Amino acid sequence: MRLGVFEVAGAQVGGTLSWPHPRATSVRYHELDYWIEYAQLLDRAGFDFLFFADGYGYPTLGGDLAPAAWRDGINFSGLEPMLLIPTLARETERLGFVVTASTGLDHPVQTARRFGSLDHLTDGRIxxxxxxxxxxxxxAELFGHDTMARHDDRYAAASEYVDLTTQLMETVWDDDALLMDRETGVFARREGLHRLEFEGEHFRSSGYFTVDPSPQRSPVLFQAGTSPAGRELAAQWAEAVFVQGTTPAHTAGNVADIRDRAAAHGRPAPITMCGVTITVAETTEEAKARRAEFDAMQNDDVVNALYAGNTGIDLLALDPDGTLEQVVGTGVVGQMGTSNIERFLGPDAPTVRQIIEDLRGKGTRGFQVTGSPSSVVDQLEELMEATGLDGFLLEPVFALTDVVDFAEMVVPELRARGHLPGTPRSGTLRGQLGVGSPANGDHRRRTAG
Ligand SMILES: Cc1cc2nc3c(=O)[nH]c(=O)nc-3n(C[C@H](O)[C@H](O)[C@H](O)COP(=O)(O)O)c2cc1C
Structure with a gap:
């Protein structure tokens, strides 16, 4: 079982409300020591990686800051997670780190340079x-862009973006091009350096990449959009995919579709993982009581703001007894995220009231699992069986306590049942996850060979 933790470098992860609770210590997110403690816990417990979600956006309603942002602290203030990584890598032995970077703002050269540097500084664990x-x-508004690029255009540009980024990292330097020979005083072998000429529809680049080859060269490529265009991008490039966790049947459909699409591109199936919120205690009753404390903290403003941020739809402004058909095709609907609209349409479409109920306490979270250690592992096994998923991203409610509970109570049970190795995996993240070189890595081998 592949295992990661879903975090943000802020007080509140998961688009739900829990940071004020006494069990939550996430208000320490400004402290490096907090993140070191966190990463060391995961490192020892045998997690594959710590994942940081990220973005420049925040919840708005009616064109301005939503109460869920300023009052409830949902997806609002936070730090740039990339800056944490070298410290966390230095303080851990083997844990991988996955960081989000969007394809919409920086040029691919900037992104390649950051990840190339991080791959060196983490010794290949990025x-x-x-x-x-x-x-x-x-x-778009924050960056002063006149218009927001359209959903499928963003994905078309994203594919080119990853192509250019990985070509920079994979094809410019031969493995043996860096000499740094103090005897001869020669830094690099000229014949081992290849000028890149990239002429795309969205991006152009001509020249050399100035980060020499790192242990993995390209970071392990994850992807997290579940719309058809998102799944296509995953099929083309991703080595691991964060699939949206809705119902087991819906998730199974997406997992199978991503595998089919990857096969159509002649690529191996990417690893598929899904978020899971786990509340575990010695007994199921105790776990349910803890979960109830979290449920009692949720409010409709949080549900609404998050959904609006994802889809452009203000649920509280709609007829609660109608379906989403009332807004399809209006305004920006369908040009922001689409997967959270599509799953609520169709013959058995729920009403707006039912959608709000369904989303309460869910935020951007995937599956919800509550129980004793053995019952939690039973439920995870059932989910893997029903969906074909390769693993999970733990989405804490009360960080850091929930993660400590998981490590102490669930990890031993996962080990006992053979889902996690007795000795945690180590080496590069690519090696730990068992993924090969990216598509452009094959290109490099062809060039070198
Ligand atoms: C587990 C998981 C993690 C995600 N992390 C991020 C993130 O860090 N930043 C972001 O902008 N979107 C994130 N997303 C959202 C997707 O990338 C995407 O924006 C959203 O699903 C809408 O795109 P779609 O229409 O392709 O589904 C995440 C989604 C999932 C399921």
């Missing part, structure tokens, strides 16, 4: 979560 970016309306 992954890149490629997103086209949530809350694109807010981001």
């Amino acid at each position: 992954g890149w979560n490629v997103v086209t970016g949530a809350s694109q309306n807010v981001v």
Whole structure:
């Protein structure tokens, strides 16, 4: 079982409300020591990686800051997670780190340079979560863009973006091009350096990449959009995919579709993982009581703001007894995230009231699992069986306590049942996850060979 933790470098992860609770210590997010403690815990417990979601957006309603942002602290203030990584890598032995970077703002050269540097500084333990970016309306406004790029255009540009980024990292330097020979005083072998000429529809680049080859060269490529265009991007490039966790049947459909699409591109199936919120205690009753404390903290403003940020739809402004058909085709609907609209349409479409109920306490979270250690592992096994998923991203409610509970109670049970190795995996993240070179890595081998 592949295992990661879903975090943000802020007080509140998961688009739900829990940071004020006494069990939550996430208000320490400004402290490096907090993140070191966190990463060391995961390192020892045998997690594959710590994942940081990220973006420039925040919840808005009616064109301005939503109460869920300023009052409830949902997806609002936070730090740039990339800056944490070298410290966390230095303080851990083997844990991987996956960081989000959007394809919509920086040039691929900038992104390649950051991830190339991070791969050196982590000794090959870095992954890149490629997103086209949530809350694109807010981001466009914040960056002074006149218009928000259209959903499928963003994905078309994203594919080219990853192509250029990985070509920079994979094809410019031969493995043996860096000499740094103090005897001869020669730094690099000229014949081992290849000028890149990239002429795309969205991006152009001509020249050399100035980060010499790192242990993995390209970071492990993750992808997290579940719309058809998102799944296609995943099929083309991703080595691991964060699939949206809705119902087991819906998730199974997406997992199978991503595998089919990858096969159509002649690529191996990417690893598929899904978020899971786990509340575990010695007994199921105790776990349910803890979960109830979290449920009692949720409010409709949080549900609404998050959904609006993702889709452009203000649920509280709609007829609660109608379906989403009442807004399809209006305004920006369908040009921001689409997967959270599509799953509520069709013959058995729920009413707006039912959608709000369904989303309460869910935020951007995937599956919800509550129980004793053995019952939690039973439920995870059932989910893997029903969906074909390769693993999970733990989405804490009360960080850091929930993660400590998981490590102490669930990890031993996962080991006992053979889902996690007795001795945690180590080496590069690519090696730990068992993924080969990216598509452009094959290109490099062809060039070198
Ligand atoms: C587990 C998971 C993690 C995600 N992390 C991010 C993130 O860090 N930043 C972001 O902008 N979007 C993130 N997303 C959202 C998607 O990248 C995407 O913006 C959203 O699903 C809408 O795109 P779609 O229409 O392709 O589904 C995440 C989604 C999932 C399921």
